[in-house]
Amino acid sequence: MFSVGDHVVYPYHGAGKVQDIEEKEILGKKLNYFIVFFPLNNVTLMLPENKIGDSGLRSVIQESELAALRDALTANEAMPPENKSRSYSRENELLLKTGSIFDAAHVIAQLTAKEASRTNGLHIEDRKNLDRAQQFVLSELKAVPFLTDSExxxxxxRHRQHTP
Known part of the structure; x- marks a missing residue:
């Protein structure tokens, strides 16, 4: 489980930090709640300990996973046909909601390749998904102890800027 001071990731909230663990009595039951602050959204959540496993809350990426993240960011993604763009946009939104840094990297790779192949840039939905995916990945990378913010x-x- 997590301790005060641990960096964690929560789906669609990015990386955060466990600020406190409080015991609360609700409806006659005592439960421990994790108080987690997420700077990306400027939100503090209280997550009950007995729901942590189902919530998607997880530890930040480990140093040993950086190569896999790099590969996900630089994957040569197939472009969706123009008439399928709306379904791909929805698929990208669903991937971002998983809380997986690798899913967010997949969205970045696909939309970066799409942006490079278009003369007039990305549609607004794609631009929002790309920005959100980059924010998620960056919030998590900044939370890991083995990288500085600038790194x-x-x-x-470095790994987002590739030629399709």
């Missing part, structure tokens, strides 16, 4: 930014920029 996290450099990692994302």
């Amino acid at each position: 996290a930014v450099h990692f994302l920029e």
